[in-house]
Amino acid sequence: MNRTAPLLAVLAVVLLALPHVVGSYALSVATLILYFAYTGQAWNVMMGFAGQLSLGHSLYVGVGAYAAGTLFYHYEIGPWAGLWLALALCVLLGLAIGFLAFRFGISGVYFALLTIAFAEFTRLGFDHADWLGGPGGMFLRVAQRDTWDLANFRGPPIMYYYTMLALAAGALALCAWLLRSRAGYYWQAIRENEEAARALGINTLRWKMLAVALSAAMTGVSGVFLAFYYNNLFPEQIFHISRSIEIILGPVIGGVGTLFGPILGAAVLTLLSEGITEALAALGWESPGVKQVFYGLVLLMVVMFLPNGIWPGLARRMGVGR
Amino acid sequence: MSALLEVRSVSKSFHGLRAVHDASFEVPPGAINALIGPNGAGKTTIFNMVAGVYPPDAGEIVFDGRRINGLRPDQMCAAGIGRTFQIVKPFAGLSVLDNVIVGALLREKSVAAARQVSRDILEKLHLGSKSNLPASSLSLPDRKRLEVARALATRPTLLLLDEVMAGLRPIECDQMVEVFRGLNRREGLTILLIEHVMRAVMALAQDIGVLHQGEVIARGMPAEVVRDPAVLECYLGEEIEV
Numbered sequence: 201m202n203r204t205a206p207l208l209a210v211l212a213v214v215l216l217a218l219p220h221v222v223g224s225y226a227l228s229v230a231t232l233i234l235y236f237a238y239t240g241q242a243w244n245v246m247m248g249f250a251g252q253l254s255l256g257h258s259l260y261v262g263v264g265a266y267a268a269g270t271l272f273y274h275y276e277i278g279p280w281a282g283l284w285l286a287l288a289l290c291v292l293l294g295l296a297i298g299f300l301a302f303r304f305g306i307s308g309v310y311f312a313l314l315t316i317a318f319a320e321f322t323r324l325g326f327d328h329a330d331w332l333g334g335p336g337g338m339f340l341r342v343a344q345r346d347t348w349d350l351a352n353f354r355g356p357p358i359m360y361y362y363t364m365l366a367l368a369a370g371a372l373a374l375c376a377w378l379l380r381s382r383a384g385y386y387w388q389a390i391r392e393n394e395e396a397a398r399a400l401g402i403n404t405l406r407w408k409m410l411a412v413a414l415s416a417a418m419t420g421v422s423g424v425f426l427a428f429y430y431n432n433l434f435p436e437q438i439f440h441i442s443r444s445i446e447i448i449l450g451p452v453i454g455g456v457g458t459l460f461g462p463i464l465g466a467a468v469l470t471l472l473s474e475g476i477t478e479a480l481a482a483l484g485w486e487s488p489g490v491k492q493v494f495y496g497l498v499l500l501m502v503v504m505f506l507p508n509g510i511w512p513g514l515a516r517r518m519g520v521g522r
Numbered sequence: 523m524s525a526l527l528e529v530r531s532v533s534k535s536f537h538g539l540r541a542v543h544d545a546s547f548e549v550p551p552g553a554i555n556a557l558i559g560p561n562g563a564g565k566t567t568i569f570n571m572v573a574g575v576y577p578p579d580a581g582e583i584v585f586d587g588r589r590i591n592g593l594r595p596d597q598m599c600a601a602g603i604g605r606t607f608q609i610v611k612p613f614a615g616l617s618v619l620d621n622v623i624v625g626a627l628l629r630e631k632s633v634a635a636a637r638q639v640s641r642d643i644l645e646k647l648h649l650g651s652k653s654n655l656p657a658s659s660l661s662l663p664d665r666k667r668l669e670v671a672r673a674l675a676t677r678p679t680l681l682l683l684d685e686v687m688a689g690l691r692p693i694e695c696d697q698m699v700e701v702f703r704g705l706n707r708r709e710g711l712t713i714l715l716i717e718h719v720m721r722a723v724m725a726l727a728q729d730i731g732v733l734h735q736g737e738v739i740a741r742g743m744p745a746e747v748v749r750d751p752a753v754l755e756c757y758l759g760e761e762i763e764v
Contacts, residue, residue, distance in 0.1 A: 380633065381633065382627050382633065385620065385623055385624050385627055385633065386624065386627070388613065388615070388616055388620075388624075389613050389616070389624040391615075392612075392613035392614055392615050392616060393611045393612070393613055393614075395595075395607075395611060396607065396611035396612075396613065396672075397613075397624070398594070398595040398596050398599075399573060399595050399596075399599060399605050399607070399673075400596075400599060400624055400625045400628060400672060400673075400675075400676055401596045401599035401600045401625075401628040401676055402596055402624075402628075403594075403596045404596070457615075
């Protein structure tokens with residue numbers, strides 16, 4: 201347990217120094233890893249802590265991205281104001297879905313289906329929203345700068361890297377704190393046995409709603425990041441179910457309900473996937489879809505041989521906390 | 523002195539099947555009462571109504587002078603009714619201590635305070651040495667103790683025990699009886715138990731209600747009840763071991 205702090209410190213130093221050592225390609229991969237570590241952590245609050253399976257988290261990424269993107273695109277309002285709109289919309293959406301499901305006793309797989317349904321019809325809705333660019337997409341004015349312009353969230357790649365690093369670290373700290381707080385105990389009780397949790401005086405509806413709202417809000421922030429990192433938004437991409445699956449693969453492979461699982465899972469998955477893409481390119485194979493097949497295989501292996509994910513066993517061996 | 527728990531003419535049917543019919547009884551504060559009866563007599567149904575799992579179709583449940591029909595389980599617990607489950611429901615992935623902390627958080631402001639309270643309760647129930655084990659690794663008797671510990675952590679004024687002695691060896695049963703006696707005497711905890719193990723019922727209960735096919739067919743002191751012809755008839759073929 202007491203080896204956790206030094207290892208965290210080493211990891212922090214490595215991640216802080218990284219952009220000054222590696223090239224631009226590696227930096228973009230590292231940013232991607234941090235992005236998935238962050239969204240995985242956000243999803244983990246709902247599923248890993250409170251036991252509520254969402255397969256539609258692309259909804260919150262998309263709504264967050266479009267909320268901030270639209271304000272910037274139509275009114276030139278910067279991302280910091282957009283962030284608040286994104287947070288508000290995602291929390292409201294999360295609460296609406298949560299209330300619909302939990303109030304009427306929809307749980308488990310059926311709840312997961314409901315989350316997919318919301319993401320899907322939002323995607324269709326955005327496809328028909330011409331004001332937001334429709335299927336043709338929304339393109340934010342790009343002003344590539346060499347200097348950091350945090351007010352408008354414009355700057356060199358290194359700025360986006362550090363932003364994502366701050367978000368991932370913040371999410372980790374928040375989750376670590378939550379797990380040790382009343383919320384963490386209540387969520388885990390609900391996850392393990394909801395009836396018993398209720399009998400111990402826990403208003404399970406309220407605490408499940410809190411988990412969904414928090415998870416949605418955290419995920420919405422990643423959407424705002426995405427909008428200003430890529431500068432173009434397409435409903436078919438951002439709301440697509442494969443994006444939801446990408447979000448959950450990290451924590452599933454790393455270890456659902458753990459703190460470092462989502463981070464480790466994101467790193468393993470992104471590095472392997474980038475590595476395979478590179479290797480295939482070097483071999484001269486043009487094969488779209490190979491990434492999906494690869495995701496499928498990795499998932500299959502982990503589910504078969506490490507049903508609790510990679511992290512729990514590794515943490516035990518290293519003698520650190522979860 | 524008025525009763526802590528009053529069940530007044532309560533009825534409950536499931537899809538037309540009558541589980542409890544016009545059942546009435548009360549539990550005075552500080553008492554240990556038992557509900558006995560053959561399987562399917564409606565004991566657990568009554569418990570579930572008092573614990574808020576479902577509301578009665580008819581009748582009233584009054585707790586501490588307040589009508590509590592139809593409150594949710596968490597509200598019942600907050601009002602001071604703690605319960606255990608006949609089929610134990612531990613939070614399997616959490617440690618024994620964390621299981622109890624979940625219960626203790628109802629009355630404690632901080633996790634640290636809840637942890638302290640939980641440690642004390644686990645000691646009382648002879649589970650102190652197993653605090654850090656995952657709940658899933660416990661044996662059945664220990665899981666039953668954990669059920670009790672978790673319910674006690676919510677600091678109930680009335681504790682509902684649903685067959686906590688089943689599956690315990692006689693010596694473990696006697697140990698459990700001592701725990702409940704102690705809680706009753708020292709802390710004034712009122713207890714209502716459903717139990718098949720007559721050894722425990724006779725040792726603990728001051729008053730017994732006998733349920734048969736959803737109706738209360740006999741009430742009284744243990745020694746009287748076990749001689750009641752109506753009770754003997756519904757247990758026909760089963761000898762009540764005193």
